[in-house]
Amino acid sequence: MGLPPHPDRVRTSRLDFWLARSAIACVAGLQLLVVNDLSLGPRWLAPALEIALLVPLSTITAWNQGRARRATTDAHWAEIHRFHRLIRRLAMVLTALVTVANTAALAALVRALLNGKAAGGPTLLVDALNIWGTNVIIFALWFWTTDRGGAALRGRPGAGDPDFLFPQMTMAPGDARTRFVPGFVDYLFLAFTNATAFSPTDTLPLTARAKLLMMAEALISLLTVALVAARAVNILA
Template identity: 40%
Template sequence: MVTQHPSRTIRPEHRVPALIAVVAALLLYSFLPFDLLSVQRYVVVVTCALLLVPLIVVNPRRFNRESRWSRRASLGLTFLLLAANQLTLVQLIVLLVSGVHEGPTLLLAALEVWLTNVIAFALVYWDIDRGGAIKRAMSPRDELPPADFRFPQDEDHDAVTEVAKRSSIGSDWVPQFVDYFYFSLSNSMAFSPTDTMPLSHRAKLLMGLESFAGFIILALVIARAVSLIG
């Protein structure tokens, strides 16, 4: 069992936001309108559900316990969801080119794939940065792995008093899932970093992939679907 270091003053992160995100992503993936994805969607949803249940048992309310297998299960779930959605994006483009489905169907599918992408990337960012949610909250800062992302709070300690109070130094702040979801959403819409900057190669590659996928969806899939409606 992981115990919180006495130097840490924050409470471990609550499970609900990340759980809602996983369930939402699985529901979006389950209701994609394409019959071609029937086998793939069931395999992905069932596998993710099987990985999610023991993770909830280990940390039912807050993320304060971690073992080697639970860490691997968490990473496996998030990366499986991410990889499956990228494959779905490729299949969506193939269906678009083949002209099998009508415009409204493609628009609905594009929206679902885009929303699932935002959630899946947010989960991956949340799970890899500084060792994950449990390590970020429980371990002393000088033992945390190098950060993959730099948030505004990480450099606000010398700002005006009311801003500095929320800084990493001033309040022992660490990012939680909502922070990763926000910057995943903004990265997917702006196609570039906004207030959160990638620091590691893997972070830059992941954010680049998310931006590229978002561009493909908006520039190719949605544009073509709208033309089909017209």
């Protein structure tokens, strides 16, 4: 029997997806603005690869969202969910790429500091801030992509168990906020607070995967702030 489109069957918020895609473009721009030579290969290589993956990924996402809004049968939904899984895998590959590029940049900057070959203090501060901000965006993408089976399926019945406990999810039963489905801005806020506090704040990790991701982000943030930025301030002194 055919099934009408329903917002609980698949999450099709265009704004949420485009915010995530814009975040990738922002990361590519930040990588081009790194002052010191910290990239793997030519400076343009990682941003070019990211944009080359981003364009088809955005096109497929928009196309599949349009199909979801027009879906009326179980067969339609099965095909849509199959493409959602493919899109999620591609998004994770793209996120892994930017993670490797940013981690390599941080490692190169730390190595330059330890070898005494780094440039002046002001450029170190700029690059440290760049790497820290990129780290926040990257882990917002990881949280957004992994929680409850990914963004597209997060709001439907049968989605995976939550990886994070948001405050809105603790409201009394019957409250409209208990049906809360986090969006990209919620994960960006989570990544920002974790990078500044080095620990959970209002949102708690529930799964081993979420805890490992938050540990990795906090470690990179701590290394950037405590070692690189502090060393740059000493150079300025």
